[in-house]
Amino acid sequence: xxxxxxxxxxxCLGVFSACLVLAPCVAxxxxxxxxxxxxxxxxxxxxxxxxxxxxxxxxxxxxxxxxRDWKEKPVPKGLPGRGLAQHPMLFLGEGYNKLxxxxxxKIIWSYQTGGGWEYDDAWMLSNGNILFTRMQYIAEITPDxxxxxxxxxxxxxxxxxxxxxxxxxxxxxxxxxxPKLMVVNIKTNAVEVEHSLPLPGMERRFVHGEFRRVRYTxxxxxxxxxxEMDKVVEYDKDFKEIWRYDVPTPWAAIRLKNGNxxxxxxxxxxxxxxxxxxxxxxxxxPTDLPERYRYANAQSATRLENGNxxxxxxxxxxxxxxxxxxxxxxxxxxxxxxxxxxxxxxAVQILDExxxxxxxxxxxx
Numbered sequence: 001x002x003x004x005x006x007x008x009x010x011x012c013l014g015v016f017s018a019c020l021v022l023a024p025c026v027a028x029x030x031x032x033x034x035x036x037x038x039x040x041x042x043x044x045x046x047x048x049x050x051x052x053x054x055x056x057x058x059x060x061x062x063x064x065x066x067x068r069d070w071k072e073k074p075v076p077k078g079l080p081g082r083g084l085a086q087h088p089m090l091f092l093g094e095g096y097n098k099l100x101x102x103x104x105x106k107i108i109w110s111y112q113t114g115g116g117w118e119y120d121d122a123w124m125l126s127n128g129n130i131l132f133t134r135m136q137y138i139a140e141i142t143p144d145x146x147x148x149x150x151x152x153x154x155x156x157x158x159x160x161x162x163x164x165x166x167x168x169x170x171x172x173x174x175x176x177x178x179p180k181l182m183v184v185n186i187k188t189n190a191v192e193v194e195h196s197l198p199l200p201g202m203e204r205r206f207v208h209g210e211f212r213r214v215r216y217t218x219x220x221x222x223x224x225x226x227x228e229m230d231k232v233v234e235y236d237k238d239f240k241e242i243w244r245y246d247v248p249t250p251w252a253a254i255r256l257k258n259g260n261x262x263x264x265x266x267x268x269x270x271x272x273x274x275x276x277x278x279x280x281x282x283x284x285x286p287t288d289l290p291e292r293y294r295y296a297n298a299q300s301a302t303r304l305e306n307g308n309x310x311x312x313x314x315x316x317x318x319x320x321x322x323x324x325x326x327x328x329x330x331x332x333x334x335x336x337x338x339x340x341x342x343x344x345x346x347a348v349q350i351l352d353e354x355x356x357x358x359x360x361x362x363x364x365x
Contacts (some may be wrong), residue, residue, distance in 0.1 A: 047128040050143035051109035060145035064114030066098040081334030088351040094118035096343030120160040149186040164358040175210040213252040218361025225250035252300040303364035314344030
């Protein structure tokens with residue numbers, strides 16, 4: 001297992017200036033990758049048998065039972081869509097530290113890490129491995145639940161966001177004083193990018209609320225939602241601000257294939273799509289939907305290839321829908337509300353979507 005600690009990171013840095021050399025390389029690699037076609041229109045679907053192979057333990061030695069802190073409720077009848085069979089997906093939620101893969105209406109694989117806080121971001125990769133954040137660390141595990149890489153957050157810091165940006169590089173933000181955007185080579189353990197992010201009044205900040213998402217775009221830029229500073233900022237490879245959108249509590253932001261940006265405003269429970277001019281071209285709130293399909297809050301959203309959007313909700317006192325899929329005209333086509341088998345929905349990766357997860361721009365997740 002490749003394992004990174006803070007002291008090892010410092011050793012591999014040498015001097016800080018060496019940390020800022022990756023972005024041109026990543027952009028070059030991305031340009032080369034964008035000229036090739038995916039090996040399959042739905043490449044992740046071919047990997048699902050790896051999760052149900054005989055060598056996959058029900059509980060690995062590294063797992064611990066994740067306790068539930070909500071009341072189990074029966075699944076309401078008459079919900080739109082096909083229930084759990086609507087999409088094959090990787091499902092996770094903060095407050096219930098259990099990653100789950102669903103296919104054909106059944107949970108076919110899970111990985112749980114006990115109590116405490118919290119899962120916020122996860123990806124199934126093109127080799128079948130799963131990359132995830134656990135607040136105290138970020139890790140990659142194989143389908144048979146072997147940990148092949150782990151980076152522990154130094155004391156006083158947290159990790160909530162991650163993105164694979166090639167087969168051997170991972171982007172994440174280290175919440176801290178100051179917070180840092182980082183890229184680590186998981187094969188060599190080298191820190192290839194480390195850049196402090198602006199956060200006024202750092203000495204008074206609570207690091208937990210700084211950031212929940214970061215994404216690297218197909219254009220070779222960094223898209224950073226500042227949760228506490230009420231803005232989404234796009235930086236170029238030299239960390240020069242090239243685009244900004246002011247919005248209350250942006251939990252997540254995704255650069256869509258159409259060039260627009262899909263932003264989740266946690267405070268107003270609003271998901272909005274904005275163009276490069278900062279104009280809102282589409283938005284949705286729970287009040288836009290029939291009452292029984294209204295979600296209690298919103299953290300992240302996923303845009304599907306067919307144009308539909310899936311909103312992820314961690315629930316509330318009423319424990320309403322966890323996932324709601326809507327068409328561009330806001331028609332509800334699927335609702336997942338299952339508090340018997342699932343907890344809060346912080347994020348979901350739909351596994352029958354086209355594209356390679358490690359290729360920035362392929363996934364709208």
